[in-house]
Amino acid sequence: MNKRYQDLKVTEGTYVPPERMDYPEDDPYVGLYKPVYDRDYPEVDANYPYVNDRFSNRFCIFMGTCVILPLMGLILRLTYGLRWQIEGEKRWHRCTWSSKRMLRQHDLSNGAITIANHCFRHDCASVLTALGRACCMDIRVPMFAPNFRTKDQYFLRSVGGIPIPAAEAGLSAMKAFNAAFDEFNHRKYWFHIFPETKRWDFYKPLRPFQKGAFTMAYKYNKPIIPCAVTYRERTGIWRWLGAKDEPLIQVIIGTPIYPDTKQPRAAETERLLNITHQTICRLAGIKHNTWPSQL
DSSP, X not given: OOHHHHHOEEOTTOOOOOOOSOOOSSOTTOOOOOOOOOSOOOOOSTTSOSSOOOHHHHHHHHHIIIIIHHHHHHHHHHHHOOEEEETTOOOOBSSTHXXXXXXXXXXXXXXXXXXXXXXXXXXHHHHHHHHTOTTOSOEEEEEEGGGGGSTTHHHHHHTTEEEEOOGGGOHHHHHHHHHHHHHHHHTTOEEEEOXXXXXXXXXXXXXXXXXXXXXXXXXXXXXXXXXXXXXEOOOGGGGTSSOTTSOEEEEEEOOOBOOOTTSOHHHHHHHHHHHHHHHHHHHTXXXXXXXXXXX
């Protein structure tokens, strides 16, 4: 058994799915999946249209946020029993009015950055559905650029995916990418980020975070909304409504964490990363995590 699984300690009643594969114990950022890159896509470099206001792209995002994501939310409810809970509440919800009501209690006028563990192919759709953001066109999601050359390219575009230029694309490409997010921030868009970077399906321990999301939170003075994607055992009728070897999915939404921009950037970025990692561990029912908050 994976040692990090062996040493993991969770609160009573927290479900830990069995290991699905030989998860790495030393490199938390290794990719475990080999997508098929068989689609054409423009080069993601300094000339890529990161801010794309063309009608075709706006229509793609409209279809994603007003048709595809709501439909996926319904499918996830039926096949993965998707439900969500607000931190501090005992009640589970399947209607978005509850999370929207909670979010209205906070100042999110400048947008927000939602942070979650990357543990499930449709975790992004699950989190956005739980937050009630599935019918809005003001979400942007930084994504691994090569994935836009897979069969999922239309879906990635439709949910506001923005490809992150690879290092070999050069500094000018990263400057263009950063300038695009400056513009998105000016428009008060929301951002959704997985700081674990790579997806490990139904992995229970929380892996170390990279700093990018927290640097953005400080730079743009956007609150972080921590969300834990957790699991419960698939029993009863659920065995017939989805893959028998996969757990049911639930999302727990935490209280927004606000950056203190009066503090030095490096120290505050560090604080935001650590407190967000600790919060998601707590929301996920983890008492002793087996990875540090960052490497």
